[in-house]
Amino acid sequence: MATIDVVRGGERERHGIGWSGLTLQKMLADSERRFAETGFYAGLDRLELKECDPIGYEKIFSRVRGGLVSARETALNISASPIVRELGELCFALYTPEGDSVALSTGIIVHVHTMSSAIKYMVRNGWEDNPRIRPGDIFANNQPTIGGVHNADVQTFVPIFWEDELIAWAGGVCHVMDIGAATPGGAPVGPTTRYEDGIDLTCTKIGEEDTIAAWHWKRCELMSRSPKSYILDERTRLAGCHMIRDTVERLILDEGVGRVKTFMREAIEDGRRGFKARVRAMTVPGRYRSPGFLDVTFADKETLPARARRDFLMHGAYEARIGEDGHFTVDFDGSSAWGWHSMNATPSGVTGLMWIQFTQTLIFDDKVNDGAHFATTVVAPEGTWANLDKDECSTSGAWGILFPAYSGYPRSLARALQSRGFIEEVVGSFSTPGNVMQGGGIDQYGQMSGFMHFEVGAQGQGAKYVLDGLDYGAAPFNPEGDMGDAEMWELMAPLLYLGRRVKPNTGGLGRHRGGSSFESAYLVWGTENYELQNILTGAVFSSPGLFGGYPAATSYVHTIYGADLLDRAGRGEAYPVRDGDFEAPEFLEIEGDRVHRQDALTMLRAVRTGDVYVSVMKGAGGIGDPLLRSVEAVQRDLDEGHLLPRFSESVYGISDRDAVRRRRLESVRSVSDWWAEQRERVLAQDLIDAVRVMYAESMRLSPRWAAEFRGFWDLPEDFEFDILTPTVRAPASVPGKVTPAEACAEYLAGARAHQPPGDAAQPGPAHSGGVTAETLGDLLDERLGRRQVKAIQSGPKDLDRFDKWVAVLQERVHYDDPIVLPFGEGLNIVRQRQDGELVIRTDAGADLCRWDENWKMHAALRVRDTTESMRELYPAMAHPDPEWMELREFHCPLSGHLLEVEAVPPGHPVVHEYLPDITGFYEGWLGRELPR
C-alpha cells in the first residue's frame, strides 16, 4: 500500500509511506535540513548503535554487503550479454527511502550515486502519489538528467516494504549491449540530440506485483537491436533486486525493524566520517589542478547535421580542493560548453565517475556508501559539458569526455599520496578506454543485431610509483577489468579475430611505464550488410604522465574495405594478423579501399565479408624520468613487445645516459623567454580554430577562468577570442584579470584545514601492521618482490607514515635543511636554514621558488611543439598534431632531471598542479607547528 488513508475527525488525512508515516518528501527534506544544520548525516552527532554495540553493528553491515555481493554474483549468470556476464558491468546497492546508499556490491560502482539521484528524483517529484509506490512495484530509469551517465546504463528499482512502511530500496544497474539509439551500440557516436539516444525510461513504473508488465517487454523487443540481451539483462537486475529484498526482510526478522533503520542511518554517517578520516590521514589539504582534453573531429562527417560539423577540442578543467576536516571538492569550472554531439554529461554522471575513482583508491576497504557523498562536493557549472543547460543534448557518449576530464583525479591524488609517503598507492592516470568498437546490421546468423565490443575493459593502468602499470587489465569504469575470450565475442558479431596482440609503445614511457594495451584485428565474416564505427580513437594525449613520465600514445583508425586478404589466404600466401608498429603497420600490405588516419571518431560505414578492421586500444601514462628506468627493465620491455627498439635509445638513452642529460640541458630554455614569446602568440590568437573555440568557451562560461587566463599571460582585462561559440549563452566573456600569485593567495586565505570538532586529534590508535621506515626505504628503492608490495598495499595503513617518509627522504638527499613536505619525485619543500624561507628544492639542490609559487615557471623548459621533436618519443600515428597539443618538459636546471611533462594545447597557461595548504596541513591536520 503506497499511502494509508486514515479517517481522522471526519477528514481523510494521508500518511506517507516513509518511516513513521512520513511522506518520502518530508523524509528527504528533514534529512537535508538536519545535514545542513549540523553537518552530520541525518543530524547524527553520535553513532549510538556503533558505540554501544560495535560488534552487532558490524554484523549487520557484513550481512547487508554479503547479500549485495551474492545477489550480483548469482544474478549475472542470467544475463545474455558478455558485457554483464563476462565483464561484470553490473552493480547492486541498497538505499534509504529518500535515496541515500547504505552499501553496495562490486561492479560498476559509478552508479551508486546515479541511482541515488534517480530515487531522489522520484521522491522530489511526488512519485509517492503519482504513480504511487507500492509493494511489488518495479521502476526503471536510464535518463541521465535524472540519474545516470548515458542511456545504455539501465537501472531497476524495487521498493522494500515492511508492514506498510517503505524501509529501503534495492537498486541494480547494468550496461546493455544496444540501447536502440540512432546508431547501434551502447555508446553511439552519431547522436547530436537526445532524441537519438535510444530507449528512454524516466523512473518509469514497469511492473507491479513483482512482475514486469507485458507492454514493457514488448517495447524492449521493438526498440533494442539486441532484444534478447536487453530482456535477459532486465531479468538479471530484477532477480538481483529481489534477492536483496529477501536479505533485508530476513535482517528485519532477525534484528527488528528499529535496529535496521538505525543501522542504515548510522552506516551512512559512519561512511562520511570514515571517508574524511581517510582523506585527513592520506592526503594533504590544498588545491590541485590537472586538466584533460578530448578532440572531436566532426568537420568531415557528412552524415551529421550542418550545425554539428566542426572540429574542436573539449576542455575538462579539473580542480580538486581538499580541506576543512577532510572535505573533498571536485570542480569543473572553466570547462568547455556542451555541444551538438554525444559527449555531454550530466551532474549525475560527473558525480558517478568521482565515485569510481574514490572506491578504487581512497575507500576501497571501508564502508563504501553515500557517506562519502556527504563528505564531497562536485561543482559542475551550468552550460558546460558537465551540466547541460538544455535537456535536448545527447549524452550517449558521455564517457568520452568524462575519462580525460577525470584523468586529473589519479594525478592529483598521486601528488597528495606521494607527499604523505603512501607510495604503494600512487597510480598515475588511467588509460581512456578506446577504441570502443560498435556496430550493427545483419549478423552472422542472418538477423538484425546491435553490438558493442567491451574488450576495452582491459586497458593499460597508470604507472605506479613502485611498479609499472598493469598491462591490458584495467578499466577506469570498472575495478574488475577483463577483455573476455575471442570465442565469446565471435558469437556476438560477424567478426573473426585475426589477432589480438600487445601493442608496443602504447603505455607512457617513464621510470615506470604506464600499462600497455593491445590491438585487435578483425576480418569481417559471415555478413553482407553490417556497419562499424570507431569512438575514442583520440588523436590528442588523454592519459598524461606524472613526475616526469610521458603521456600514453594516441590512437588511430585503420579499416580496409574490399580487402584482398581472403584472396591471398586462398592462394596460400601469408597475410598480416596485426598492425604492430604504429609507424609501419603490417596491414599496409593488404590492398583495398583503405582508411588509415588519426581520427577521434568515425561514423558508421558499411562492411562486408572480407573487410579488415583494426581496433587500437590505449595505454596509460608513465611515472618518473625515463632516464631513471633500469636498463634491465628496458630490455624486458623490448623482449615482451612493450617497446619498439629505436626508442630504447631516444627515450631511455640506454647506451649513454649522461649524454642524454647533457643534451637536455643544452636544449632547454628559461620559462620566462618562452612565456614572452607565447604571450605574443596568444595575443595574436595564432591558434587553430579548434583550440581557440575551446578557450573562448571556457572564458565565456567562467569569469574566474577568463581572469586567470588573462592574468597568466598578462593580457588586457577585456581580451577575448574572436570566434563564435554557438552553444554558449553569453556572447562574450566578463572582463577581468587575476595574476597567478593573487589566485594562490586568495585560495590560501580561504583554506581552513582543521580537525572535526569532537574528534580526537587522530583517528583511533593502530597498533598492528603498517610498514617500518626500513621497509619503506626498501619499497622506495624497489628491493621488494611483487608479493611483498601487494602485502603492503593490502595491509593496514600506518598513521605515522608521513614522519617515516620524511625521514627516509631526508637520509637520501644531499642537504641538511629539513624537508617540510615531499613535493613529487625529486622535489621537496624545504626550510632553508639560513633565512627560514620555505622553498621548493630539487634533489640536485636547485631552489626553484617559494613554496606557494608554481615551480615550473622556474625550471628549465623544453617544449615539443613540432612533429620532429615528438617523433623522438613517439612513432608516427601515436602522437598529436602539435597545433592541437604540445608537450612541455620541465627539468631541474642543475641536473637535467625531468621533473614533469605537461600535455596541453598551445596557449594553455602553465598548470599550477599542486598548491598545498601547508600551514593547515601541519596545524590543522597533524596538530603541530610547521617545522622551524
Add this chain to the structure above:
Amino acid sequence: MPGAQRTPRVLAVDAGGTMTDTFIVDETGEFVVGKAQSTPEDEAEGLLSSAVDALRQWDTTPAQAFPQIVSGVFSGTAMLNRLLTRSGLNVGVIVTAGHEDILQMERGIQTYLGYSYADRLHVATHHHNEPLVPRNQVLGVRGRIDLMGAEALPLREGEAREAAQQLLDAGVDAICVCLLYAYRNPAHELRVGEILAEEKAARGLNGDLPVFLSSEFYPSRREFPRLNSTVIEAYAAEPSRATLRRVRERTAAYGAGFELRVMAAHGGTVSIDSKQLATTLVSGPIGGVIGAGWLAERLGARNVICTDIGGTSFDIGLITDGRHELDATPDVARFLLSSPNVLIDSVGAGTGSYVRFDPFARRPEVSPDSAGARIGVCWPEGGVDTVTVTDLNLILGRLNPDYFLGGDIDLDVERARREVARQLAEPLNLGVEAAAAGILELFESSLRNEATGRVLGKGYSPVDYTLLCYGGGGPLHVAGYTEGVPYAEVLVPAWAAGFSAFGCACADFELRLDRTVDLPLLPVHPPEQRVAMAGLIEATWAALRESVAAEFAKSGFGEDDLRFTHAVRMQYYGQLIDIELDSPVSTLQTQENLEALISAFNAAYRSTYARSAPSPELGYLVTQAIVRGSVDVEKPRLPTFDEVPGTPPLKGGREVWWRDGFVWTDVYEMDQVLPGHAIQGPAVIEAPATTFAIPPGRQAWLDRHQIFHLETR
C-alpha cells in the same frame, strides 16, 4: 580385534601441504586414521609413514595389510605445487597466428582472481601471473575455423612445420596446440598434430615428447581456459604422472595389487594413467564434499551443506538432491580452467586469519590474509605480531594451550592476552575478553551469513539442509556459525580432521568426458526437425562412450563392467551460462525423450536461479554433451557400534568465556567419547588435531556411526 584377523579393504591418502593423512577401512567398516609429516620431494615416503602410523593401531604393517587392500585412492599436492612454484616442464605452445601473446596478456580477470572484496576494488593491487610458458615459446600458425566450424582461412602447414622445428630446436619437453574453435572442428589441430609427429619422427623422438591438442583434451568453448587446462596438463600434470607411478611402485613393493586412483575435480576418481590428469589438480577439498555426499546418502539426508575450516579459509560446498554442484568455469591458483570442478566457495576466513582494528573506520576487522601455519602471537616462534582468530580462542579458554597439536607446540596465553588488549580491546573501549568474544562472534556471524547465503541463494531454506562440519578448525566454531539457524541437523564426524582422506575413499571410479556441441533447439524448429537435430547429441554421446571405454580398458575393465551416465550442459538460447544436468533418458530418438530432457532442464534452471523466471520463449542451446562412465569399486562402510548411555570420563575442567563471562567448563578427550554418550554444554572435547566447543545451551551426542549431533537444548 588383532591386526592379523582384520581385512583392510580400502586405503585413502590425503597428502596435504604439511601433513599426510591416511584413512584405512576394514571389511566391517571400522577405520583408522594415520598422520605423518608430508614429504613433497617424494610423496610415497609420507604415504608409507602415515600408513604405518595408521596400521600400528591395528597392530599390523603395510607388508601384511597392502596385499589385502582392493581399493586405493591418493590425493596429493605435488601437481599444484609445481604450478605454484613454477617448476613444471619446459612447454612449447602453438596457437592461432595473431594470438601469440595470449599467455602474457592472459584474461584481465586473472589479475584479481581470489582477491578479497577490498582488493578487487583496490586496483593498485592487481597484477599479472608469471606465465607458465615463456613468450618466445608460444608460436602462431595461420588458419582459422569459424564459430560454425567451417574453415574461414586455410591452415598454412609450412608455418606449422616451422613452429614445430623451432620448438623442438628450443628443447621443449612437451608441446601444446590450441587453435580457435578447435572444439567445434579439430581439423586444423589434428593436422598440426600430424606435422608435429612427422617432425618428431624425423628427429627420432617418437613417443618421447608428448603433444597435447586442446580438442582432444578439453574440447570446450572459450580459448583461454581451454589453453590453460591444456598447458597445465603438459606443464604440471605430465611430470606428476611419474611421481604417481613412483607411489604406485612403492606400494606395489609392499604387495599392493590394487589400481591406484586419484581424486579428480569433477568428484570421481580416475586412474593415474588417465589422459586428463590435470583434472586432479585440486583434490583434497573435493574429497571432503564427496565424503559428505556419501555420508548423506547413508544417513538419508538429501540436502547437505558442507563446511570446512582450515588455517586460512572457510570452504563451503552444497549437496542438493543428493548431487554436488559443478562449477563449469572454475579457477585454481589464479588460472581459469576449462574442466568442471565440484563447486566449493572458499572464503578467506580461517583460524589463522588476522584480526585488526581499522583506525579510520574505528572498527574491528577479520582480514582475508592469515598467519597460516604460524598460528598467532601466542606462538612467538612463528614470528607473528598481529592477533589472529586462534589468539582470541586461546584467551577465552576455548583452546587448551598445553594440548595444541596434541601438546607438540607450546602456546603463550599471556602474550596473546597482552596483544589482544593493546591491539583490539583498548581501541574498542572494551574489556579484553569482551573484545575477543565479540570479534569471534563477528567472525562466526560472517561465516554463518556465508553458509546460509549459499542455501538462500538457491531459493532453499536452512531447514531443508543438514550442515556437516569437518576440517581441523570446524568443530571449534561450528556452534557459533550455526547458532540460531534452523538447519535440519548439525553433524560433526568424530574423524573430522581426517575427513578429506575419508572422502577420497568414498568417490566413484568415474571418468567424465565432455565436448562442446552448441546445438540450438529454437521455437522455429518443428518437433520432427528437433529430433533429427538431436542426433548430434546422440552421436557425440556415442563417441564419448567409446573414449571412456578406451580409458577404462587401460585399467583392465571391459565395456560390460561400465555404467554410463549421459548428461548435457544447456542454456536458454542467447544466454552465456549453461547449467549441467543428467539426462533422464539415454537416447533422444523420440519426441517424448527430447521433451523429457527439456523439461528436466527447465526444472533444473528453476532450482539453480530460483527467483528468475526461466525463458523458454527464447528456445534452448545444448552446449555440451557429457558422458560419465564408472565401475564398481570397494568403498568404506559406515561403521556401526552399539550405543551406550552416559557421559565420557571427565578429563578436567577450566574457565571458558562463552557469551558474556567466564563459566566453569568440563573438558573431555574425544577418544573416550563412546557412541550413545551425550555431553551438555558448556563443554570442550579435545583431540590432538581438533577441538570441539559446545557452548552453554547446546549439547552434543555421538551416534552409533561415530558422528556427533550438535543440538540446541
